[in-house]
Amino acid sequence: MSTPPPIKLATIADVAAAANVSRATVSRVMNGLSTVDATIVDRVREAAERLNYRPSETARNLSLGRTQTVAVVVPDLGNPMFQAILRGVTRAAAEDGYRVLVGDTQEQAGAERDAAIEARRRCDALVLCAPRMDDDSLRDVLATTTPVVIVNRAVETEAAPQVSADYAHAVGLVIDHLFDLGHRHLIYLGGPLASASNQLRMSGLDAAEKRYPELRIDRRTVGTGLDDGWSSAETVLESEASAVVAFNDLVALGLLSRLRELGTSVPEQLSVVGVDDIPYSRFSDPSLTTVSMPQDELGIEAWRRLGLTTHADARNEPLWLEGSLQARESTGPLRKK
Amino acid sequence: MSTPPPIKLATIADVAAAANVSRATVSRVMNGLSTVDATIVDRVREAAERLNYRPSETARNLSLGRTQTVAVVVPDLGNPMFQAILRGVTRAAAEDGYRVLVGDTQEQAGAERDAAIEARRRCDALVLCAPRMDDDSLRDVLATTTPVVIVNRAVETEAAPQVSADYAHAVGLVIDHLFDLGHRHLIYLGGPLASASNQLRMSGLDAAEKRYPELRIDRRTVGTGLDDGWSSAETVLESEASAVVAFNDLVALGLLSRLRELGTSVPEQLSVVGVDDIPYSRFSDPSLTTVSMPQDELGIEAWRRLGLTTHADARNEPLWLEGSLQARESTGPLRKK
DNA sequence: TTGTAGGCGTTATCAT
DNA sequence: ATGATAACGCCTACAA
Numbered sequence: 001m002s003t004p005p006p007i008k009l010a011t012i013a014d015v016a017a018a019a020n021v022s023r024a025t026v027s028r029v030m031n032g033l034s035t036v037d038a039t040i041v042d043r044v045r046e047a048a049e050r051l052n053y054r055p056s057e058t059a060r061n062l063s064l065g066r067t068q069t070v071a072v073v074v075p076d077l078g079n080p081m082f083q084a085i086l087r088g089v090t091r092a093a094a095e096d097g098y099r100v101l102v103g104d105t106q107e108q109a110g111a112e113r114d115a116a117i118e119a120r121r122r123c124d125a126l127v128l129c130a131p132r133m134d135d136d137s138l139r140d141v142l143a144t145t146t147p148v149v150i151v152n153r154a155v156e157t158e159a160a161p162q163v164s165a166d167y168a169h170a171v172g173l174v175i176d177h178l179f180d181l182g183h184r185h186l187i188y189l190g191g192p193l194a195s196a197s198n199q200l201r202m203s204g205l206d207a208a209e210k211r212y213p214e215l216r217i218d219r220r221t222v223g224t225g226l227d228d229g230w231s232s233a234e235t236v237l238e239s240e241a242s243a244v245v246a247f248n249d250l251v252a253l254g255l256l257s258r259l260r261e262l263g264t265s266v267p268e269q270l271s272v273v274g275v276d277d278i279p280y281s282r283f284s285d286p287s288l289t290t291v292s293m294p295q296d297e298l299g300i301e302a303w304r305r306l307g308l309t310t311h312a313d314a315r316n317e318p319l320w321l322e323g324s325l326q327a328r329e330s331t332g333p334l335r336k337k
Numbered sequence: 338m339s340t341p342p343p344i345k346l347a348t349i350a351d352v353a354a355a356a357n358v359s360r361a362t363v364s365r366v367m368n369g370l371s372t373v374d375a376t377i378v379d380r381v382r383e384a385a386e387r388l389n390y391r392p393s394e395t396a397r398n399l400s401l402g403r404t405q406t407v408a409v410v411v412p413d414l415g416n417p418m419f420q421a422i423l424r425g426v427t428r429a430a431a432e433d434g435y436r437v438l439v440g441d442t443q444e445q446a447g448a449e450r451d452a453a454i455e456a457r458r459r460c461d462a463l464v465l466c467a468p469r470m471d472d473d474s475l476r477d478v479l480a481t482t483t484p485v486v487i488v489n490r491a492v493e494t495e496a497a498p499q500v501s502a503d504y505a506h507a508v509g510l511v512i513d514h515l516f517d518l519g520h521r522h523l524i525y526l527g528g529p530l531a532s533a534s535n536q537l538r539m540s541g542l543d544a545a546e547k548r549y550p551e552l553r554i555d556r557r558t559v560g561t562g563l564d565d566g567w568s569s570a571e572t573v574l575e576s577e578a579s580a581v582v583a584f585n586d587l588v589a590l591g592l593l594s595r596l597r598e599l600g601t602s603v604p605e606q607l608s609v610v611g612v613d614d615i616p617y618s619r620f621s622d623p624s625l626t627t628v629s630m631p632q633d634e635l636g637i638e639a640w641r642r643l644g645l646t647t648h649a650d651a652r653n654e655p656l657w658l659e660g661s662l663q664a665r666e667s668t669g670p671l672r673k674k
Numbered sequence: 675t676t677g678t679a680g681g682c683g684t685t686a687t688c689a690t
Numbered sequence: 691a692t693g694a695t696a697a698c699g700c701c702t703a704c705a706a
Contacts, residue, residue: 022676225616
């Protein structure tokens with residue numbers, strides 16, 4: 001007779017019966033507990049092999065009270081930043097035998113709470129990336145989801161470790177660079193005012209203005225993508241600033257593209273800098289001066305701070321990861337008109 | 338007395354006790370089964386609320402025999418193609434109440450088998466993206482992981498639905514375009530010979546050669562990234578081809594960057610095309626002629642073919658998704674020397 | 675060293 | 691309409 005299509009998977013009981021031992025013994029063998037007679041080990045192994053037996057993850061999850069899984073919730077899976085974090089967590093967690101469950105809230109702040117709690121229920125821990133919800137809601141969520149770590153979102157709390165890319169510092173780096181080149185009038189092309197990441201950059205601008213009293217920085221809100229940079233060219237030219245600090249590389253590259261069309265030469269007439277150092281920035285024309293941000297490390301550090309593994313690092317002060325300046329062709333010394 | 342730090346979560350039994358009903362009734366209430374007395378429903382709801390009760394996903398997974406989770410295994414989470422597929426599956430699955438577990442084999446073909454089987458054990462279904470393993474191994478894996486769908490990898494089998502981007506067709510589109518422009522000598526900058534995706538493009542070249550007997554296509558293996566395109570410029574120029582078909586947009590953009598440095602003007606002296614239509618391709622100088630591929634749709638279609646949902650589409654012939662030509666500035670008519 | 679038995683938290687069957 | 695009770699498949703004292 002042929003095996004019926006709905007292939008009933010072998011259970012531990014089947015193997016026990018086939019090997020003529022108790023389920024307990026099969027369990028011990030499968031988990032490599034040393035206290036089992038060698039001949040029995042063989043017998044069980046053989047039976048398991050023959051029946052193509054694999055322990056049910058679901059059942060051992062229930063029994064052990066853990067899932068060996070960590071949830072990663074991001075606002076937008078299409079964002080390269082979050083892709084990098086996801087990749088970092090996935091690989092770091094994999095080394096410790098953990099899997100990753102992803103959640104994409106699609107930029108709906110209202111959906112974050114449920115997504116986080118739901119994800120955490122299925123997993124042993126949670127990595128919450130750049131949550132858009134307000135501080136109070138966030139603290140509330142953190143209380144019910146430990147262990148949890150927050151990535152790229154500063155919030156006053158002891159309830160969870162935090163790991164963030166230091167965009168204030170990054171902006172400081174490019175401004176130092178531009179200042180050294182003689183620029184005294186800059187324009188900042190910002191992202192969404194509400195975004196934590198944009199606020200961080202703004203505080204970097206503030207700090208720079210304190211550092212350099214002669215410096216003037218205009219601020220505009222334009223967006224985060226190539227198109228946003230492209231359409232901000234007129235704004236930039238009208239401002240008569242001699243250098244542009246873009247929200248990120250995409251905005252900077254979009255702007256470069258449009259400036260080329262308009263016949264504005266970079267860096268001769270205008271210096272442009274981005275933030276992130278995406279791969280293409282080395283290849284654009286001109287190549288883009290920017291700040292290389294340790295995005296993968298965010299994920300890796302997040303995983304470590306979760307403290308699920310032995311070589312964990314469970315310190316609780318917020319961790320700020322700093323980028324490094326990549327000076328390229330899109331910046332040059334200020335030219336007198 | 339204060340609650341001890343290890344907050345014991347409330348179970349269904351706790352709620353049952355608090356509401357003075359049986360666990361079965363609590364279960365029915367939680368699942369919205371209509372056959373419960375209204376006053377009891379209220380009593381249970383109140384108790385659940387007070388105890389902050391949430392059903393254990395792990396326990397219901399075991400009891401129900403399903404996890405409401407689908408696994409997505411990719412060779413490289415850093416690859417934009419797979420990121421797009423992951424995003425597509427995640428969002429489509431979320432609409433049907435499913436979560437996604439990710440697996441990254443980091444281009445190690447040897448790790449794919451275990452990763453796939455392991456992932457499938459924890460989930461109700463598996464999306465296997467562009468597996469690198471050989472056909473026999475693949476068929477073997479498919480047999481033990483149904484329901485499973487293969488994305489971007491053609492293989493002779495009835496065991497699993499397949500969804501792929503039709504790169505042969507894409508290459509055909511750009512070659513038609515170049516041929517129309519008068520080009521008769523092309524050079525193809527390919528990716529890894531072993532990769533299914535490269536083979537697809539090659540078959541597109543073969544078909545084009547059949548279609549146009551006057552056409553000559555040189556073939557080189559250069560890689561898949563910006564750097565690979567950059568360093569292939571000399572090879573291209575030596576070939577004296579009048580147009581380049583790059584493996585993808587990254588290779589094309591890298592090449593454009595280097596050609597600029599070398600003083601070769603595009604498209605006047607050389608036409609260049611890519612494949613994929615990544616966002617930046619519209620903004621490069623010159624903007625890149627390429628083929629827009631429906632990457633998100635791959636994920637969405639993969640999810641549908643899994644057939645876990647009502648509006649599933651479980652047909653079994655391989656599904657090929659075609660791209661569309663985006664003619665831009667990097668291609669132009671052949672100039673006589 | 676091995677087996678017995680109870681528990682993990684839920685759902686489902688079958689009485690009542 | 692509600693409540694016992696038995697799965698679901700595994701792990702782990704405890705006993706032998």
